[in-house]
Amino acid sequence: MPSGTHTTRPPLRPPVLHILMALSEGALHGLAIADHVEEASGGVIQLGPGTLYRSLDDMLETGLIQKSEPPSADADPRRKYYRITAQGRGLLRLELERFERLVEHARSRKILPGRA
Secondary structure, rough: OOOOOOOOOOOHHHHHHHHHHHHHOOHHHHHHHHHHHHHOOOOOOOOHHHHHHHHHHHHHHHOOOOEOOOOOOOOOOOOOOOOHHHHHHHHHHHHHHHHHHHHHHHOOOOOOOOOO
């Protein structure tokens, strides 16, 4: 891989990565985010309320996500909805590209089988 093709930054923490993935499909409220992450991970990742809301607060502060209007007028007004920002989408893409490079490296080393 040529140097200078990507910026050096620490990997995203797993909760942040999974929250961004969930929000890449559209605005969700907290419980729906946690449910989406659990379903997408086959139950392996379960975001408890502390981890979920601490991560959401951090992500709001850093501009990766923002609060959103409820998707419909009949949505529960007590729920807070969140959506991914352009910055969050860009960071998610960079992280997934990093994973892709890692998988390609593992395939070149015959750690993982090639694609069929």
